[in-house]
Amino acid sequence: xxxxxxxxxxxxxxxxxxxxxxxxxxxxxxxxxxxxxxxxxxxxxxxxxxxxxxxxxxxxxxxxxxxxxxxxxxxxxxxxxxxxxxxxxxxxxxxxxxxxxxxxxxxxxxxxxxxxxxxxxxxxxxxxxxxxxxxxxxxxxxxxxxxxxxxxxxxxxxxxxxxxxxxxxxxxxxxxxxxxxxxxxxxxxxxxxxxxxxxxxxxxxxxxxxxxxxxxxxxxxxxxxxxxxxxxxxxxxxxxxxxxxxxxxxxxxxxxxxxxxxxxxxxxxxxxxxxxxxxxxxxxxxxxxxxxxxxxxxxxxxxxxxxxxxxxxxxxxxxxxxxxxxxxxxxxxxxxxxxxxxxxxxxxxxxxxxxxxxxxxxxxxxxxxxxxxxxxxxxxxxxxxxxxxxxxxxxxxxxxxxxxxxxxxxxxxxxxxxxxxxxxxxxxxxxxxxxxxxxxxxxxxxxxxxxxxxxxxxxxxxxxxxxxxxxxxxxxxxxxxxxxxxxxxxxx
Numbered sequence: 001x002x003x004x005x006x007x008x009x010x011x012x013x014x015x016x017x018x019x020x021x022x023x024x025x026x027x028x029x030x031x032x033x034x035x036x037x038x039x040x041x042x043x044x045x046x047x048x049x050x051x052x053x054x055x056x057x058x059x060x061x062x063x064x065x066x067x068x069x070x071x072x073x074x075x076x077x078x079x080x081x082x083x084x085x086x087x088x089x090x091x092x093x094x095x096x097x098x099x100x101x102x103x104x105x106x107x108x109x110x111x112x113x114x115x116x117x118x119x120x121x122x123x124x125x126x127x128x129x130x131x132x133x134x135x136x137x138x139x140x141x142x143x144x145x146x147x148x149x150x151x152x153x154x155x156x157x158x159x160x161x162x163x164x165x166x167x168x169x170x171x172x173x174x175x176x177x178x179x180x181x182x183x184x185x186x187x188x189x190x191x192x193x194x195x196x197x198x199x200x201x202x203x204x205x206x207x208x209x210x211x212x213x214x215x216x217x218x219x220x221x222x223x224x225x226x227x228x229x230x231x232x233x234x235x236x237x238x239x240x241x242x243x244x245x246x247x248x249x250x251x252x253x254x255x256x257x258x259x260x261x262x263x264x265x266x267x268x269x270x271x272x273x274x275x276x277x278x279x280x281x282x283x284x285x286x287x288x289x290x291x292x293x294x295x296x297x298x299x300x301x302x303x304x305x306x307x308x309x310x311x312x313x314x315x316x317x318x319x320x321x322x323x324x325x326x327x328x329x330x331x332x333x334x335x336x337x338x339x340x341x342x343x344x345x346x347x348x349x350x351x352x353x354x355x356x357x358x359x360x361x362x363x364x365x366x367x368x369x370x371x372x373x374x375x376x377x378x379x380x381x382x383x384x385x386x387x388x389x390x391x392x393x394x395x396x397x398x399x400x401x402x403x404x405x406x407x408x409x410x411x412x413x414x415x416x417x418x419x420x421x422x423x424x425x426x427x428x429x430x431x432x433x434x435x436x437x438x439x440x441x442x443x444x445x446x447x448x449x450x451x452x453x454x455x456x457x458x459x460x461x462x463x464x465x466x467x468x469x470x471x472x473x474x475x476x477x478x479x480x481x482x483x484x485x486x487x488x489x490x491x492x
Contacts, residue, residue, distance in 0.1 A: 013039070013040060013043055014043060014047070019040055021040075022040070025038055025041050026038035026041070051310075053314070053315070053349055053350060054348070054349045055103060055104045055314075055349075056098075056345070056349065057149065057345065058100050058101070058149055059098035059099070059100055059115045059117075060098070060102065060103050060104045060106075061098055061099045061102045061103065061104055061105075061106045061108065062096050062097055062098030062099075062115065062313060062314075063096070063097050063098075063193065063245060063246035063249050063250070063309075063313060064094060064095060064096040064097065064306060064312065064313040064316060065094070065095060065249060065250075065253055065302040065303075065304060065305055065306065066092065066093065066094050066095075066302070066303070066304040066305075066306070067092075067093045067094070067095060067258075067300060067301050067302035067303055067304070068090050068091070068092060068093065068300075068301050068303060069083075069090065069091045069093050069120060069263070069298055069299070069300050070088065070089070070090050070298060070299045070300075070301075071083075071084055071085075071086065071087050071088060071089045071090075071297065071298050072087065072296065072297060072298050072299055073087060073295070073296055073297045073298075074086075074087055074297075075206075075265075075295070075297045076208065076209070077208060078206045078208055078214050078216070078267060079206035079207060079208055079214075079326040079327060080207060080208055080209045080325060080326035081122070081124070081127070081206075081324055081325065081326035081327050082122060082123055082124050082324070082325070082326075083120055083122040083123065083124070083127070083324070084297070084298075084326075091120050091121060091122055091364070092120075092121040092363055092364070093118055093119060093120055093121065093300065094118075094119045094121075094312075094316060094359060095116070095117070095118045095119075095300070095302060096115065096117045096313060096316055096318065097114055097115060097116065097117075097193040097245070097249070098114065098115035098117070099112045099113075099114060099115070100112050100113045100114075100115065100132075100152070101149075101152040101153065101161075105242075106242070107237075107238035107239075107242035107244075108238070108242060108243060108244045108245035108246060109189060109229060109233075109234040109237040109238040109241075109242075109244050109245065110189065110234065110238060111183065111184070111188045111189050111231070111234065111447070112183075112188075113132045113133060113134050113137075113179075113183065114132060114133040114190060114193065114196060115130075115131075115132055115133075116131045116132055116133055116198035116199065116220065117129070117130045117131070117318040118130075118131075118198075118300070118318075119316070119318060119322075119360075120324075121362060121363035121364050122324050122362075122364055122365075123364045123365050124324040124325055124365065125322070125324055125362055125365060125367070126322050126324075126360075126361075126362050127322060127323060127324045127327060128318045128319055128320060128321075128322040129200050129218060129320075130318045130319065130320045130338070130342060131198055131199050131200045131201045131202070131218065132198070132199060132201050133187075133190065133196045133197060133198055133199065134179060134182050134183070134187075134199060134201070135199040135201055135217070135219075135286045136178050136179050136182065136201065136283060136284050136285060136286060136428075137179055137201060137283045137284060137334065138170075138173070138175070138176040138179045138180070138284070139173060139175060139176065139283070139284070139334065140175055140282050140283050140284050140333060140334060140417060141333045141334065141337075141417070142333060142334050142336065142337020142338065142341065143337070144173070145334070145337065145341070147169065148169060148173075150165075151165040151166050151168070151169040151170075152166065163451060163452070163454035163455050163456075164455055164456050164459060164462060166451070167451075167452055167455050167462050167463070167465075167466045168459075168462050168465075170466060170469070171462055171465030171466040171468075171469060172465065174425040174426065174469045174472070175284045175425045176284070176469075177425055177426055177429040177469045177470065177472075177473055178284050178285065178425075178426075178428045178429040178432065179284065180429075180448075181429045181432050181433060181444070181470070181473070182432065184444055184447040184448045184451075185432075185436065185440065185443070185444045185447075186228050186440050186443060186444075187226070187228055188228075188447065189228055189229040189230075189231070189233075189234045190226075190227070190228055190229070190245075191227035191228055191229050192227065192244070192245055192248040192249065193245050193248070193249050193259075194222065194224045194248065194249060194252060194259040195222060195224050195225060195226060195227035195228075196222060196226065197219070197220055197221050197222055197226070197261075198218075198219075198220035198222075198261060199217070199218060199219055199220065200216075200217060200218030200219075201217075201283060202217075202283060202320070202330065202332050202334065202335040202338075203215050203216070203217055203268075203280055203281050203330040203332050203335070204216050204217075204218070204327060204328065204329065204330055204335075205327065205328040205329060205330055205403050205404065205406075206265075206267075206326060206327060207326050207327075207328065207403050207404045208326070211404060212270075212404075213270050213403070213404035213406075214267050214268060214269055214270060215267075215268040215269075215270060215272075215273055215280055215330060216265045216266060216267050216268070217265060217266045217287060217292075218263070218264075218265055219263070219264045219265065219266070219294055220261040220262070220263055220300060221261060221262045221263075221264065222259070222260075222261055223259070223260045223261060223262060224259055224260075230443065231443075231446075231447055231450070249302075250305050253302060253303065253304065253305050254305065258301050258302055258303045259301070259302050260299060260300060260301040260302070261299070261300045262296060262298075262299060263296070263297060263298035263299060263300055264294035264295055264296045264297065265294070265295050265297060266287050266289070266292040266293070266294060266295070267292060267295055268280060268287065268292055275420075275421075276291075276420060277291075277420055277421045277422040277423075278420050278422055278423055278428075279417055279418060279419065279420045279423050280330075281330050281331045281332040281333070281335075281417070282332075282417060282423070283332055283334045283335070284425070284428075285423075285428055286428060306359075311357070311358070311359065312358075312359040315350055315354065315357050315359060315360070316359045316360060317342075317343075317346035317350055317354050317355070317360050318342065319338075319339075319342040319343040319346065320335060320338050320339055320342060321338075321339040321340070321342065321343050322343075323402050323403065324402065325400070325402045325403075326402070326403070327402070327403065328402055328403020328404070329403070331406065333417055351374070351375040351376050352371075352374035352375055352376075352377075353374055353375065353376045353377050353378070355367065356376070356377075356378060356380070368395040369395070370385075370386045370387055370388055370394075371386075372386045425469075425472075426469070426472040426473040427473075429470070429473035429474075430473035430474040430477070433473060433474045433476075433477045434474060441477075441480075445480050445481055445484050446484070448470070448481055448484075449481055449484035449485045449488055450488065452466050452467070452481075452485050453485050453488035453489050453492070457489070457492065463485060463489075467481050467482045467485060
């Protein structure tokens with residue numbers, strides 16, 4: 001008779017040799033010390049010690065899924081990107097959701113922006129759109145990003161996140177007021193990844209076949225509807241089920257309830273940018289829809305879970321520098337910094353050949369370049385020459401830039417971003433506050449005051465600067481926040 005075990009494949013070493021005993025270490029006699037010749041033991045332990053790669057400095061905690069993007073409206077008047085070339089065309093995608101500040105073991109249900117990083121596996125190469133679930137961000141210049149993140153992470157002395165650090169930085173960086181108002185409002189803690197919107201956040205360029213170019217902002221509106229958690233609900237859920245958002249996403253796809261988003265862009269003719277009332281490349285500001293309404297052009301559906309979280313979610317890499325013909329960057333100073341920083345982070349974290357991994361390499365075309373060797377290089381190029389130009393049939397350049405050139409003038413220097421007619425750090429935060437209903441305003445004040453009140457008792461200057469930024473956004477906003485913080489600090 002054939003036993004069940006005889007039907008199963010043979011366990012092997014990494015080199016493919018069969019393993020005789022995977023239960024017992026080889027020893028010098030019964031009960032004796034282990035022998036160094038037990039290579040199965042040392043192979044297992046050595047691999048186990050190296051199973052983790054450095055977690056992302058930001059967006060460490062995440063979940064992902066594969067899906068399909070479908071074009072639903074003609075946008076060829078604005079972009080020559082092949083994957084957007086005709087209504088009904090479909091492109092495979094991979095979307096990674098994440099929280100920003102927490103480490104890999106943090107809970108999902110926390111007050112934090114959510115990353116919304118989307119990879120399109122197009123026939124012209126991979127296009128990465130790296131955004132958040134908010135249309136704006138805390139800062140407008142990439143040079144401030146390390147400082148900002150240091151305030152959100154653990155203090156080098158206490159080893160904990162400190163309210164002093166957070167509010168000291170935000171108080172001294174009034175440009176953060178708009179995003180902070182978003183973050184401490186009702187949408188600051190989504191109930192799940194499925195029940196939140198996504199945004200490209202930055203301004204990007206689209207270029208059509210005629211060479212005309214436009215500035216665009218991406219919007220992903222959840223088809224499941226917006227659902228959020230209160231601070232109390234989130235505190236309870238984070239303690240009971242730290243993996244709540246990851247579990248919800250995975251199980252919804254397993255049930256066949258595929259989450260989807262309606263995809264739109266705001267389109268600004270290039271000529272409008274210079275005189276627009278806000279700096280159109282300032283990441284701390286939105287373009288009001290009354291100025292540039294949403295133009296719907298696609299639908300994103302997630303319909304397949306990764307088979308291995310480490311291989312496909314943790315080792316997935318995204319960079320806003322991964323463009324395709326017809327799509328390019330803008331002068332947004334945060335985006336300009338991210339064009340380098342994201343790709344460089346993955347070269348360090350995953351390795352120089354991270355783009356060779358199945359989740360990262362192009363699925364609808366082949367990457368042809370002259371990069372060779374380095375950590376985890378698999379020899380895929382064989383004997384092909386690794387230089388250009390060559391006369392051995394190697395790949396050649398197209399001579400056609402992916403996006404349109406933009407005019408520049410003036411002298412080099414560390415310039416502040418140009419200011420437009422209605423630019424200041426508070427106007428849009430005030431507009432957002434005034435859009436809220438009374439119940440939502442009360443929750444916003446409660447969320448903000450609870451955190452500001454944690455600032456050290458001998459640092460009233462930090463408290464005053466923090467409150468004053470919201471006072472400048474809206475007088476009622478500042479007055480109510482000041483009173484709430486004062487009452488809470490009396491109770492300490």
